[in-house]
Amino acid sequence: MAAPLLALEGLAKTYRRGLIKPRVTFSLHADFAIAEPAIIGVVGPNGAGKTTLFEMIAGSNLPSEGRVLVQGTDIHKVRYRERDRLAIHYHQSYQVRRMKRTVPSFMLETAGSDYPLVHLFDEPQFNVQDGYIGFMLDFFRALRARGRLVVVCLHPTARYHLEILKEICERYLFVAGGSVAELADFRALAADERVRQYFGADMVRMAESVA
Numbered sequence: 001m002a003a004p005l006l007a008l009e010g011l012a013k014t015y016r017r018g019l020i021k022p023r024v025t026f027s028l029h030a031d032f033a034i035a036e037p038a039i040i041g042v043v044g045p046n047g048a049g050k051t052t053l054f055e056m057i058a059g060s061n062l063p064s065e066g067r068v069l070v071q072g073t074d075i076h077k078v079r080y081r082e083r084d085r086l087a088i089h090y091h092q093s094y095q096v097r098r099m100k101r102t103v104p105s106f107m108l109e110t111a112g113s114d115y116p117l118v119h120l121f122d123e124p125q126f127n128v129q130d131g132y133i134g135f136m137l138d139f140f141r142a143l144r145a146r147g148r149l150v151v152v153c154l155h156p157t158a159r160y161h162l163e164i165l166k167e168i169c170e171r172y173l174f175v176a177g178g179s180v181a182e183l184a185d186f187r188a189l190a191a192d193e194r195v196r197q198y199f200g201a202d203m204v205r206m207a208e209s210v211a
Contacts, residue, residue: 003072010066044175058089087118
């Protein structure tokens with residue numbers, strides 16, 4: 001049986017502060033797999049770890065524990081310049097995130113892929129004029145049709161953000177409280193109490209009307 005397109009196995013990132021008695025200032029845990037091409041929506045409060053999650057998946061942020069497998073390959077064991085052939089992280093205005101180098105590249109494996117299998121869009125800027133949103137959604141669909149996994153992170157502040165999430169995404173991840181929860185569809189997203197607290201009353205009403 002083929003390996004999942006993306007698998008996070010016991011993945012964790014912990015930041016600590018202090019030399020004598022270090023205390024945990026941030027932690028995030030994730031353990032899930034996405035077997036086949038899809039478009040996944042990601043939401044969660046600011047500071048919850050959405051960008052950190054994307055950085056670990058793309059291989060630019062070393063996990064404290066666990067591993068990230070892209071079609072069976074541990075991305076953190078792949079040569080730095082080849083990691084974006086497995087997963088690529090576009091931050092906001094579609095700039096590609098870079099990575100820290102902790103091990104000489106010659107000691108690492110080759111990617112075994114010529115084109116990114118996982119595309120991570122971190123709060124992309126959607127221009128509401130001139131059909132730009134439609135162009136981007138078509139682009140996401142085209143990537144999926146070519147067998148890629150597309151992950152779109154949004155921080156909803158307007159109704160059209162919710163409409164984008166509902167229209168384009170097949171399932172969802174909610175990042176909050178140090179963990180990543182999977183939600184099966186938009187109705188489940190809008191009904192989840194943790195998500196509703198994050199959205200606030202106005203966005204909850206919009207989400208219910210969109211659902």
